[in-house]
Amino acid sequence: MSEVTNRRTNQRLPAKTKIALNATLVLIALTFVFIVVLLPLIVVLYEASQEGWAAYVAAITDSDAKSAIRLTLLVAAIAVPVNMIFGICAAWLVTKHDFRGKDWLVAFIEIPFSVSPVVSGLVFILLFGAHGWFGPWLQAHDIEIIFAVPGIVLATVFVTLPFVARQIIPLMHAQGRAAEEAALSLGASGWQTFWHVTLPDIRWALLYGVLLSLARAMGEFGAVSVVSGHIRGETNTLPLHVEVLYNDYNFVAAFAVASLLAGLALVTLVLKSLLEWRHGNELKAQNNS
């Protein structure tokens, strides 16, 4: 009986209730995203503008801020290409060859995703810090890694290691090996095959992975915070500079520098969305291509 009534109500009031239900759901979703995600972004811009344009410009052109920007760009410029090459090698290895232990290798590549940023920094202190395994040797040879730029680079490399590999492995797996095998049988060398056959097929996914690792490399806080030592003008990246300013109660400057990072995040999102809209099919692994 009840099923019959249900069907009747379902058929009698579909349009009206459906619209009301959908509108409610959309409203819930928009409200939640607005409060959780957008308000924090807006408040950064608002707080940064509290003391006017001059104070904002002064905060982001301060010499410590400038050196933080330089260091952030330098670290990203090293970490991202290195991990891109690693990602391509790992993807070629895993998708174009068969060997035992492949699943383990892929699992190991993903480890940095599930390690706390603080632990990611800690591991390098244990290796290269003053009381670390290689600490005394490094000191004897006057090489600084921890509380210096190399440590920051290492921590960033650890954190961004999986991004490119993870983006292109599923795609290259789905694309199979037929195209490469054909190229080789027609006389192309290994490098020619990679440059002219494989790379054009994965370029957008590769770019996508690079974009994500770039954003993470420039924004990483926890891991870098552990190894940097917070020396102003020397080992502070942009996120660390935000923290230093904030802890000095210099809120306007902290939010001004934070707004640079927020702008970077927005640019990343726009580029990411563009890639998804324009080249969505080439990013995702398709079974029959």
Next chain:
Amino acid sequence: MSFPLAAKPHRRRRTALPGFGLTLGITLFWLALIVVIPLCAVVIRSTGGGWEHFVAVGFSPRAMAAYRVTFVSALIATSINAFFGLIIAWVLIRIKFPGRRLLSAAIDLPFALPTAVAGIALTALYANTGWIGAHLEPMGIQIAYHPSGIVVALIFIGLPFIVRSVEPVLADLDRTLEEAAATLGANRWQIFAYVIFPAILPALLTGFALALARCVGEYGSVIFIAGNMPKISEIAPLLIITSLEQYDYPGASAIAVVMLVISFSILIALNLIQGGWRRRMGDS
């Protein structure tokens, strides 16, 4: 005809593609250098002060309180995200409305926004002078500098994991099943509860586990808003930093090892659940 070729001794005969040695070498070298050796260092150093020291620091009352705060906050935040994330994924896939693409892009903001920026922004919002905090204070609700601040920060961090896990599965769902259920007399709620929800549950659990693992390790966004009172609002990653500042390397490593075990357990549990799921789906 092809016998001579096949008889050629070639161990990895299945693929003719070159570059095995080169890529294997680079991949293993880099993984060992960046991931394996450093993680081994933590495990070995954690026992450097002896097993007693490991237990004394790794399971001290302060550390236990920190694990509890970290895990419970992550669990609450992820549960809230599971509920709203499901609604958001549903709205993105099933309902056409203006601004859908903007909403979709906004979901990824927590991935892109540096955690330190999120931390100071959330603190500014929820402090008793902030846009949200000022309205909550008269009601006696405190969020910034309070354990509930941790939950707020983790909601921000974990949201994309749920939405992005559920979305593709929801998009690929076979609509004919729902139509069949409807013609058999199921109402909208029954269709959701008995047809749609079981189909997206594995994806929801995947997102849940990923978000949980990420939230348990989160540091940057939490420390600004939490207040960081020992045993009340102090998270485990912060305790590692505190130990490091006191040069207690074995202690910091002990806490790190406990945290690694927790996050790997979450991911292994996820794999087991998914494996069981696939078997059940395969059987039926």
